[in-house]
Amino acid sequence: MLYKTPYGYWIRGVGEHEEAIETAGINPKKIKYISSILGGVFCGIAGAHLSLGYLTLFTENMSAGKGFISLAAIIFGGSNPIKVYGASLLFGFFDALGIRMQSLGIASQFTQMIPYVATVLVLFMVAQKKLMKRKGN
Numbered sequence: 141m142l143y144k145t146p147y148g149y150w151i152r153g154v155g156e157h158e159e160a161i162e163t164a165g166i167n168p169k170k171i172k173y174i175s176s177i178l179g180g181v182f183c184g185i186a187g188a189h190l191s192l193g194y195l196t197l198f199t200e201n202m203s204a205g206k207g208f209i210s211l212a213a214i215i216f217g218g219s220n221p222i223k224v225y226g227a228s229l230l231f232g233f234f235d236a237l238g239i240r241m242q243s244l245g246i247a248s249q250f251t252q253m254i255p256y257v258a259t260v261l262v263l264f265m266v267a268q269k270k271l272m273k274r275k276g277n
Contacts, residue, residue, distance in 0.1 A: 142221065151175050205256065209235075212259045216266055227262075234258040 142148035153161040154171045161168050191198045209231050217224030238254035 209255060209259050212263050216262050230262075231255055231259060 142152055150161060150166055150171050153164075153166075154168045154175070158168045161171065190202060210228070213224050213227035213231055216227040235255040238251040241251040241254070242248050
């Protein structure tokens with residue numbers, strides 16, 4: 141939707157070059173409001189799925205820092221939906237690995253750290269790559 145429809149171009153345009161969208165005769169404030177409302181709706185659906193789909197009730201700290209991992213997936217994927225999907229699969233793999241390692245008798249405090257350590261390492265690698273690219277220019 142973001143890359144193939146006019147609405148996607150407008151949303152991306154407002155985020156990147158607001159003046160260009162305004163020059164094209166589109167109200168950037170309207171696009172921002174609609175995008176914010178849609179983001180809130182999607183977050184609400186995700187929260188409902190988390191509380192009703194997995195646990196069937198709300199508990200304190202049920203997301204357990206998964207927002208940090210999702211933000212890292214967006215950064216690692218470069219805001220490209222296909223790459224973000226791949227990054228999400230990678231971080232999901234590390235989450236599942238941590239759960240599986242508990243069956244080997246490893247303390248849960250250590251296995252629950254695996255996805256977060258992997259996330260920090262991936263973000264470190266992305267930062268190093270950008271730093272090397274800047275030094276090369």
